[in-house]
Amino acid sequence: MLLAYLLTGIVVLILMLIRFPESEKRANYLNSLSIVHTSAYLAITITALITISLPSYFANRYFFMDSFALYETLIACSVFFLSSFYSRGYVRRLMQSGEIEVRELRVFYAAYNLLLTVVVFSFYCNNLALFWILLELTTVLSAILIVTLNAKENIVAALKYLFTASTAMLFSVIGLILLFAMTKNNTGDGNLNWDILQQQGNALPPTLFTFAFIFIFIGFAAKAGIVPFHTWLPQAHAKAPSVISVLLSSVLLNVGIYGILRLYAIAHLNPSWHTISIILIVFGCLTVAVAAFSMLPRGNLKKLIAFSSIEHMGFILLGIGIGTPLILFWVLFHTLAHALVKTLLFFSAGILHEQYHSNMFEDMRDIIKLQPLASWGLLLGCLAITGLPLFPVFISKLNILMQIAAYSLPLLCVILLLFLLVAGAFTTILIRTFMQKADHEYESYPAAMSMKVPLAVLIIGIFVMGVFFPTGLQNLLNNIVFSLGF
Amino acid sequence: MFLTQLLFLSLSIFPLAALIAILFAAKGSRTFRQSIYWLLFSVNLLVLLISINTAFFNIDLDFQLYRLAGSLQISFHIDRLAAFFMGIIAFVSSTVCVYSVRYTEHHGSARSKNFTTAMTALFIMSMYLVVAADNSFTFLFFWELMSLTSFFLVLSDRSKTETGKSALFYFIMTQMSTTFLMLGFLALYTVSGSMQFIQVDSLSGLFKAGVFLSLFVGFSIKAGVIPFHKWLPYAHSASPSNISALMSGVMIKVAIYGLTRFLLFVFSPDLWWGVTILVFGLVSALLGVIYALKEHDIKKLLAYHSIENIGIILMGLGLYIIFLKYDFSTLANLSLIGALFHTLNHALFKSLLFLSSGSVVDVIGTRNIEEMGGLIKRMPYTGILFLFGSVSIAALPPFNGFVSELMIFQAFLHSFVIDNPFMKVLLFIGLSLFALTSALAAACFVKAFGVIFLAMPRSNAARESHDVSWIMIVGPSMLAAACILLGIFSYQIFNWLGFAFPLPDLMVIGLSLLFIVVLVWLFVKLVANKHSRTSETWGCGIISQNSSMEYTASGFSEPILTIFRPVYRTRKTVNRNFHDNFGSIFKDGIAEIHTFKLFEERIYLPVARFVQKISDYVSNKHDVDLDTYILYSFTAIVVLILITGWLIK
Amino acid sequence: MNDIIDVFFVLILATAALIITVRTLSSLFNIYSFQSLFIAVVAVVLFFQTGNIVLLLIAILTILSKALLVPYVMRRIQKNMNLKRDVEFRYLTPIGSLLVGTLMIFLVYRSFSTLLSELSYDDLFFFGAVIGLSITLMGMMVIFTRKKVITKIIGYLMMENGILLFSLFIAELPFIIEVLIVIDLVILITLATILAYGIDSTIDDFHSKLNSFTLWFKD
C-alpha cells in the first residue's frame, strides 16, 4: 500500500518535467497534475482505511499503518485536495498580479507535491528517527514554498522559520540518542520504533526518560507552534501565499501534535508520566495565554488566524497533558474540526488578499458588498473558531472543558477567561472591519470558480459536522485511543 | 404523545422559515416576507395553546431530538415552569411578528430585511428550545445560539456607527455570561456526573457557594442586573424596535427562567443566597429607575426600566428563598408566584411600550424625546397604547403591573412573622426602597408620556407626524388587552389555578370604579353647565404660546436629579459671557448638567484598558527579528535543562 | 588512549571558542572544517577502543561531508556575495558569550550528573556527552549573537557537530539514520545559503541572481 503512494509521487514528479510553452497552459497543467496527485493519495488512504486490517507493517518495520496514522493522513490529504483545487485560481491570480514568475511555477508545484508525499510518509513511519528526518524535510519544503513569492520579507520569514524550527529539532536528536541509549541498555540492541517503545514503556528508567522526553518535546513543540518556540508561525503564515499558509497551519502543525501524542502514548506507561503531564499542561496553558493575549491588537488578518492556530494547538496540548481516554477522543475530533475551520478561514483570507492586495484590516472596505462569499466564509469561520454552537469546535471544546473541570477547577476558570478574551478580540476586529465604508470605488475582483467551490464545500461541511457526528468517525476515534494504549 | 409531535413539528417550522428567507435573499419581495411573518405568527399562537395546555393541566412533554456523542444529547422536557415561560415567549413573539409585518418594511435593503426576518425566526426558536432544554448541554447550545442570533439582529442596522460599538459590547457580555454558565455547569457535572437538571444534594460548603455564584453571575449578566447591566441600554437603542421588544420582553426572561430552574429544581438554596438575590434585586431596581430618570432616549429609558423590573423579579425570588428557609410556605409561594406573574406582566407591558415607542421613533425618525410632543392628537392609537403600557408599568390599580407588585408588597408587609430581628429590619428597608422605586417609576413614566404625547409638538417631524398603519396597532393592542384582562381577573385566575392568596379581588374594584364613573358622569350631565369652549392656555397674558414655553424632559426630572445628586454625581457647569468686562451686561451662556457614568468609568473601562495594555505588551514581543526569536528558544531550553536537572531527582 | 581523547576535547572546545569570536568569514569556514576533522579523529580513536565498525564509517562520512563538501559550498557562494567580514554582535559581546559558554558547561554537567548514573557510563564518556551538549548550546549562542546569516549557518553547523559528538559518546544511532541525517543537513544548508545570499548580499538585482542558482531545476 505504501508503494502505491511512492509510485504516484514519483510519476507525478517526472510528469512535471514536461514543458509547456505559454504560461497559462503550463499553470493549468501543473495544477491539474497536483489535483490528480492529491486525489490519488486521498483514494489510496480511503481504500487503506476500509480494506487493510490495521496495524500492518512495511519495509521491515520502518513503516507501519495504524488507525491513528490513517486518520491524520485522511485530514492531510483532504486539506491538500481542497487547497490544490483552490490554488488553480489563486496561482493564476498571483501570476496576473506579478507576485510569482512563470519560471518559479515549477518549483512551487514540485515542492507542493513533494511536501504532500513527505507528510504522508512521516505519518506512516514507525521509526522515531525516520520520523524526525521526514519532519526536517517538511520544514525545508515548506520554507521553499514560502520563498516562491518574490518579496524580500518572504525570504526573512522563510529564514526565521528555518532557523527556529531546525535549531529546536536538533535538540530532539539529543533526545533520540538518549532514548536509543536507554533501549540499548534495556534490551541489548537499541530500537526507536513506536510500537516496540510502547511495549517497553514501563521498563525505561523514569528520570532519564523524562529528560529524553523533554528534549524530543522541544523539537516537536517548535513544529507544533507551542509557545516558546512558536515565534516563526505568525510571520510565516502572514507572508506565505494563502494556499501555503493553509498547509502550514492545518497539516504541518498536526504533524507536530501527532509526534507529541505518540510520544505521550509511550510516556503514559512510564512511571514518570505524572511529571510529564504537568509539563505538557504548563506548556499548553502558556500557549493559550500568550496566543489569546497577542490577538487583540492584531492589524493583519492572516497573523490573527495564525495566532488562533497557536491557541488551538495549545488547547490540544493541554488536552493531551490531562490524558484521560475521553479527553483524547475529543482532542482527535478537535484536530479534525480545527483543520477544516482553519482551511476555510485561510481560503477566505486568500480571496480578500487578492481583492484588497493587503492583509491589513483597515484596507478592507465594504467587505460584504465586494466579496460576499469570502466575507461570509470569514465571518462563519471566525464564529466557528471561537466555538459557537452549530459548529464542530463547540462540541469538542465543551467536552474537553468538561474533562478539564474534572481535572481541576481553577485551570478551567483560566482557560474559560482566555477563551472569552479570544472571542472579544475576534469580535472587536470583525465588527471594525465589517463596518468600514469604502471611501473610493473598488473594482470587485471576480474570484475564480475554483476558489469559490472549496469555500462553499467547507462552509456546508462545517455546518454538517457541527450538528451531525457520524458513527463511523466515532468508532475510528475510539480504536485510535485504544490503540494508543489509553 | 400527539402534543409533543405537534409542538416540535411547529418548532421545526422556524428554521425552515429562516432557511427560505435566507435562500430567497435578493429576490424576496414584500409579500413574501409578510407571508413568512404571518406564518411565524400562527406558529407562535399554536405553541401558545400547547404551552397553556401543559401549564394548566400539568402534563409533561418529553422529546429526544438526537444523541450527538457520548453523554451529549439534545433532549427536551417541558414541565409547568417551562410551559409557563414558553407561553410568555409565544404570546409576545406572536404580537411582535404581527407588528414587524409592516415595521421591517421601513429599514434597509431587501437582502438585509430578509436576513433580519430569518434571524428573528431563529432567535425565537432558540428561545423556545432554551426554555425546553432538559440537560445543560442543550441549554448551553441554544443559549449560545440565542445570543448569536440576537447579536446579528442588534447589528442589523449598520448605517449608524454606534451600532457597532453596542453590538460589540453586547457580544462580549453574552460571551462572558456563557463563560460563567459553562463554569457552573461543568462544576456541577464533576459532582453529579450527568448533565441533567436533577436535584443535586451532595454539594456543600464553599463548592456549592462557588457553583451558585458563577451561575447567578452568568444569568444576571444576561438578565441585566446592576453591576452587569451596561450592555442593555446600548443594545436596545441600537437594535430595531421589534427586536428590542423581543429582547427585553422575552430574552431577559429566559435568563430569569434559568435562575428559577436552578433555584427550584437543582439546588437546595441556603439563606444567604436569598439575601444576596434580594440585595441585588433591590440595588438594580433602585439604580435602574434612577438612571431611567436621567435618560432622554426613549429606548434607553425603557431599557433601564427593564433593569428595574428585573430587580423586582429578583426581589420576589430572594423573598421566596428567605421565606422557604424560615418555612413559611404560604408566603414563599406568594412571593414566588408574584415574581413569576411579574415576569409575565413585564414581558407584556415592556414589549407593548417598546412596540408603541418603535412606531413613534419610526414616524419621528429620532429617539430623543426632547424633539417629540403633542403626538396624542396626531397618533391617537399609539398614544393610547403607550398610555396603557405606562399605566401598567407604573403599577396603577386595575392593571396587571399593580397585581404583581401588590403580591411582592404583600410578601414584604407580612415579613414581620419572621422572628430574626435583623432579617425583619432588612426586609423593612427593602420595603421602603421598593416603594421608592415604584414611585420613581410612576414619576418617570409621567415624564415619558407627558413629554412625548401631550402638549405642543417640539419639532416639525412631530408636527407633521401621522399614525402608523393598522397592523402596527393590532400587535400592541393584543398586548394591551392582555394587560387589562390579566389585571382585572387576576384573583379569579389564581383561584382557578389553585393558589388561595390574600389578594384583593380587582374585578370587584374595577366594577365599582366603573359604576362610580357612570354615576358621576350622569350627575355632571344633569347638574352642570352643558357647553364648553376652547381658548389660549393661561400664560400670564402672553398671547402666542409656543412649544419652547413647555416643560422639557430634563426640566421635569431636574428636581429628582438634584435630590439624588450623590447617586448621579451630577455636575452642573454654567458658563456665561458678558458684553462688558465688569460682567454686568449678560450676553449669552451655556448651562449643562453632566451625570457621571459610574459603572462605565469605574468598572468596565479600567478592565478593558488593563487587558489592552497586557495584550499590546505581549504582541509587541512577536514583531521582532530572527535573533530575538532564537534568544527566546535559547533561554527556554536553558531553563528546561535547569528544571529537569534540579527538580527531577 | 583516554588522554588522546582529552587532548582532542580541548582542541574541539578551542575551535568552538574561535568560531564564537572570529570575524572574518573565510577563517570561520576553516575553523569549522578543522572542528569536524577533530570530531572524526575522536571517532576513529573510539573505533580503535571499542572496535565498533559504525564509528569508522561515521568518521569517514563526517570528513567527507562536514570537513570538505559543506565548506566548499559555503565558500563558493560567499565569493559571489563579496562579503568579507561579519563584525556586528548583538545581545552578547564575544567575551560575554564565552563567559556564558563556560556557564553552559557547568550547567550541563550539573544537571546531567544525576541522570547518566543510571546508564552506568564511565566518566570519560559522561564528560564527552557533556562537552557535546555544551557545544550545541554554544552553537545556538552564535546564531543569536551574530548579524550575518552566513555566520548563523556556521553556528547551526557547530550545533550539529556538538550533537554528533554527543552521539559518539552516548550511543551511535544505526548508520543508515546517520547518513540520512547528514543528507538532510546538506539540503538544509544549501537552501539556507541560497536564502542567506538574498539577505546578506549587497547586490540589488537579487532575483536574477537567485534564479541562476535554481540550476538544479533547468528550464
Place this chain on the structure above:
Amino acid sequence: MHFILYAFINTLFVILVSPLFVSLIKKVKAFTQGRQGPPIFQTYFMLNKLLSKERVYSVNSSLIMKMTPYINITCMLVASLFVPLLYVPEPVAGIGNVILFLYLMVCAKFFMALAGLDAGSTFGGMGSSREMTVSAVVEPVVIIVFAALGLLMNTSNLHEIFSSSIKSSLVFNPAAILISLSLFIILIVETSRIPVDNPETHLELTMIHEAMILEYSGSDLALMELSHSIKQTLLMAVLINVLMPFGLALEPGITSILLSSVLFILKAVILSVIIGIFEASFAKYRLFRLPSLFMLAFFFSFSTILFELLR
C-alpha cells in the same frame, strides 16, 4: 347586600362632610391672622358656583384633560370604601387592602400630573414635576407608616386595623403616638398643606397642587376640588380611627350611625383646628429641604418598628 348599604352610607357621608373641613381650616387660619375669613360653608357655595359655570379647555389639551377629573373623583370615592368613617363592616374580599388604598391615591396623582403637563403651560409642567418629586420621596415613608401600623395589629387590612384598634384602645401605647405623628405629617404632605405646598396661592413658585389644576374650570374644577377634599377627609379619618377610635361603631344600627357621625364630625373639627394652627405656625419650606422633613416622619415610623421588634 349588607356591603352595598355600608358603601352607600359611607360615600354619601364622605361627600357631604368633606368640604366642611376644607373651609373650616381656612377659617381657622384667617382667625390666626386676625381677619374674619370666609363662612364655614364657603366650599359648598364654591362647588355650586363652579358646577353652573361653562368648561374652558386649552387649545393644546387632549382627552387626558377631559378624563382626569372623572378618574380623580372615582379613585377617591373607591378609596373611601377602604376607610370606614361610621362603622366597620365585616371584611369583603379585597376591600381594605392598604396597598390598594395607597395606590388608588397614586393613580389619582398620576393622572393629575399628566393633566398638568397636557395644557402645555410652564406652571402645569412645574407643578406636576414637583408633585411627582415630592410623592416619590414621600412614598417610602407612607409605606413604612402603614407597615408599622400593620406590625402593631399584625394585619395589612385597614378594616381589621380599625376593628382591632377599637377593641384594644391604643391611646396609651407609646408606639401609637409615634405612628400618629408620622400619620399627621403624611396628612400634611398628601393634602399639600403649608410646609410642603401652599393650597391657596397662585404664585407659580409656591404652588404644586394648585398648579396642576390651574387649567381647569367649571364642573371639572368642581370635581377636582371635591376629590381633593375627600382625600383630606380620608386621611384625617385614618388618623382619627387609629388614635381615638371610640366613636366608631361595629354594627350598622340607626342610632349607632347617627351617634358615630356626630362624634366623627366633632373629632374631625378638632383635627382641622389643629391642622389650621399647624399651618399658620409654619412658613413654606424650600423644595429641596422637604426631604429632611420626610426623614423626620421616616424616623418616627422606623423607631416604632424597632421599638416593636426589640421589645
